Amino acid sequence: MRMLFTCLAVVMLGYSSTSAQTIQHLTQNRPATLPAIFPAPVSIELGKGSIVLGRSVVLIASPETGTETVELVRNALTLAGVESITVAKQLPQHPDVPHIIMGTGEAAIVRTALTKSGAALDSSTEGYTIAGIVTGNGALITLAGHDADGLFHAAQTFRQLAQRKVIPALLIKDHPLMPIRGTIEGFYGKPWSMTDREKHLGFLATVKANTYIYSPKDDPYARDRWREAYPATTLAELGKLVAVAKRNHVNFVYAISPGPTVCFSDSSDLHHLERKFAALRSIGVHSFYVALDDIEYTKWNCDLDKTTFGPSGAEAAGIAQARLLNALQANLKKNDPTAPPLIIVPTEYYDAKETPYKAALRKNLDSQIVVQWTGTDVVPPAISVPDARAATKAFGRKTLLWDNYPVNDYGQSAGRLLLAPYMKREAGLSGELAGILSNPMNQEVPSRVAVTGVVAFAWNDKGYDAERTWLAAARELAGGDEQATAALLTFFDTQHMAPTFGSQPWQVQAPKMKAMLDGVRDAIANGDATIRHEAIAGLSQYASAFTNAPDIIRAGIVDTSFALDARPWLDAMQLWGRALQLTAAGLNAADNGNAAAGRYFARAKRLAAEATAMKTIPGATRIGGPIKMADGVLDVFVADAPKLIAVDLIESVTITSEK
Structure with missing residues (x-):
């Protein structure tokens, strides 16, 4: 037995050595x-x-x-x-x-x-x-x-x-190059649920964000009834959210919007704000925010302000606001010396032009208070270092960029999910900004695509790569599954258009699809028979992948809320995919002299009409409407395809009679 144990020991020793x-x-x-x-x-x-x-x-x-x-x-x-x-x-x-x-x-x-x-x-x-x-x-x-x-x-x-x-x-x-990075829930329309917010805080942690501003427009106790105390149950719910933020190393910032009714010189209104902040402090909030955007500032809300500050106007409004905000900042430091400084969004929150209002803020506002700025416009097509430097000069401090992307609560964004990569913000902005906060969409999970880019840029604008970060966002949603990642990127391309308040978007629609379809057009127009055949075969393969993408996305994403939020867009994508498959079949038939091409094109047209008629989820966004899906690219190609290769006239007559 001893010999056996000795042999086993030698074997095990040898195994251990080999293993090492x-x-x-x-x-x-x-x-x-x-x-x-x-x-x-x-x-x-x-x-x-x-x-x-x-x-x-x-x-x-x-x-x-x-x-x-x-x-x-x-x-x-x-x-x-x-x-x-x-x-x-x-x-x-x-x-x-x-x-x-x-x-x-x-x-x-x-x-x-x-x-x-x-x-x-x-x-x-x-x-x-x-x-x-x-x-x-x-x-x-x-x-x-x-x-x-x-x-x-x-x-x-x-x-x-x-x-x-x-x-x-x-x-x-x-380390981060900008001290403040994250999101502000500041959109109009349907707010996020508490579950949405908790999940969003967990997501923010994964991208190294450190700030979430609670500023839903529909919270009556933060806006219309801001003077009133929160009910105990609501305060408890907010307390749970604050705890989730703390676990994720995200600073929960509470925002209040007293602008439409506040009397700047009335001490009782100041006390109302201080009491509201004290109640939030009792549940763990240490950072506060006053929103003075989207209000009328050329008239006073009370006679006392007229007596105190004189006739209403932009300059007087700046002086009055600064007085109230300075008092709040002093109260915050008195009650919580380690608290971050007060954050505000001013009434003039975009462009960097010199105005009496900005001059009044610059001269009178406490230098510690952080001022938000949305860029050169409400939805800026680009932001450069000189733009931010001009804002620093106008407001007398580095501003905190409120970037209205990917928010989709305005008319030009109706029918869209905004899923393009975060671009056209100049490297070097970290030297001129206090940070960047994204204003996301009503749809929380789809918002992560753009927010990933916003936070990555704020962390390291000099090393930021928009396309690679976009790919990383898709891969994260897909849990690393490459097939689902590819399907998501195909879908993102159909929602690439980023609108502004003007007529020209700051990002174009479906650039990858357009390049592919333009290649097909060129092959048909200028290629020989082999080149045409290969191009149409490639189109058919693309159309099949496009049609299958929604099912792959639904089966492959980590958070099913993405598919729920994007449901009408995914449904429309399948209809458009089938229309594109039929279009490819029609082109193939026409290229081979097959008179059935007309029937394929007619069926594609009917499916395209069905897809175009699909609408957003009622109430999901502030402005609903027909679903936009690679508009100006996919719809134009499906409509133009029957004209690219001649179709037999007799067959066309037959199709008309079949209708």
């Missing part, structure tokens, strides 16, 4: 490839070798690490296939399995791990360092935050890294 060698081979000899991280890190460099997490990992979290951050890393490891997560307090001399060390730079063990990795801690607010090195048969991955927020961002980056089968040895030093 195999691990070393996997971690050191696999080719390392630079991972795609979004938002793009400020600095990322590959090291030597690669790390396979394997089945067992040791996790060391310093005491100050938040439970939500530890849970995030644990979930990422579990999804990566790690079966055993052992908790330890000390670093071993020679790790034989991957060890993950996490904490802020205040923790000695984190500083030691960084030193072992030859790395230094990012020293910026919300900054973090990730250092991954191969150590013999094991690995050391250090997640080090400058502060708790930075550590949480490091965990979010690790979540992305762990989606790869192999993590390269690397060094990431990263």
Whole structure:
């Protein structure tokens, strides 16, 4: 028996040695490839070798690490296939399995791990360092935050890294270039539900946003009845939302809109605002916002303001507003010295032209108060560094950009989901802005496509790539499934048009589809028989993929709310897809001299009419209407196709008689 046990021991020892060698081979000899991280890190460099997490990992979290951050890393490891997560307090001399060390730079063990990795801690607010090195048969991955927020961002980056089968040895030093990044729920029409808001806060965490402004236009206690206290049940619901925001390291900002009825010089109105803020402070809110947009400022709401500030007008309004806002800022600091400064949106919130109102704000408004600005227009087609610099001069401080994209609550956006990538904002804006907040759509999950880009730009505008970030947003919605990702991108292309308040959109409709259809037109007009045949065959393949995309999206997306919000657009897409399939069949028949081409084109026309008649979900947006689907591109091609290749006249007569 002893001999048997000895033999088994030798065998096991040999196996252990072989296993160790195999691990070393996997971690050191696999080719390392630079991972795609979004938002793009400020600095990322590959090291030597690669790390396979394997089945067992040791996790060391310093005491100050938040439970939500530890849970995030644990979930990422579990999804990566790690079966055993052992908790330890000390670093071993020679790790034989991957060890993950996490904490802020205040923790000695984190500083030691960084030193072992030859790395230094990012020293910026919300900054973090990730250092991954191969150590013999094991690995050391250090997640080090400058502060708790930075550590949480490091965990979010690790979540992305762990989606790869192999993590390269690397060094990431990263921090946001803009201090404020996120969304303002400031659209008109149907508001988000509390469930929508909770999910949105979770999404914001994944893209390293840090701000959500609660400003729904339909909350009576924040707008029409702003002087009244919230009912206890509503306050409790808001308290739950604030707690969700805190767990996701997102600053919950409460916005109030007293402008239509406030008396700026009445101390009782100031006290109403202070009491409202105190009630919100009791449920954990520390950041506040006053909205003075979309109001009439050329007349006073009370006689006392006329007595105090003189005749009404833009300059007098600026002085009166500044007085009230300064008093609120002073009250906030008195009650909560560590609170962020008050944020406001002024009555003149767009362009940077010098006006008496802006001059009055610049001269009288407390310099700590943050001012929002929507750009060169309400929906600006582009924003340049000089534009932002002009706004800084006009308002006397760096402004916080309220970007009205992808909001779809105005006439020019009727019938549309706005799903184009975030573009035409100039790199370098981080030097002139306090941050960027996106005003999203009434549809929360579809809004994430554009918001991902907005936040990624605000995090690192100098390293931002619009198209790659757009792809990353699709992949995230699809849970990494490539087929669903491709279907989503095909759908996004049909909703690429980004309107403005004018007649010219700031992003064109369906650019990828247009390029493909233009290629078909060119092949038919200028190509020989082979080229025409190949182009029409390619069109047929595209039409089939287009038709199948809605079903793939419904089956493949992670959050089913996307399909619910986009239901009429997906339904219309299938109808248009079938119309395009019939159009391709008609072109093929015509190209082969087949008189059946007319029937194909006629059926395509009927389906196109059905698709055009489809309408948005009643009440889902402020302005509803017919669904727009690659309009000006797809509809024009289907209508023009019968004229591209001559169809037999007798067959055309027959089709007319069949109708």
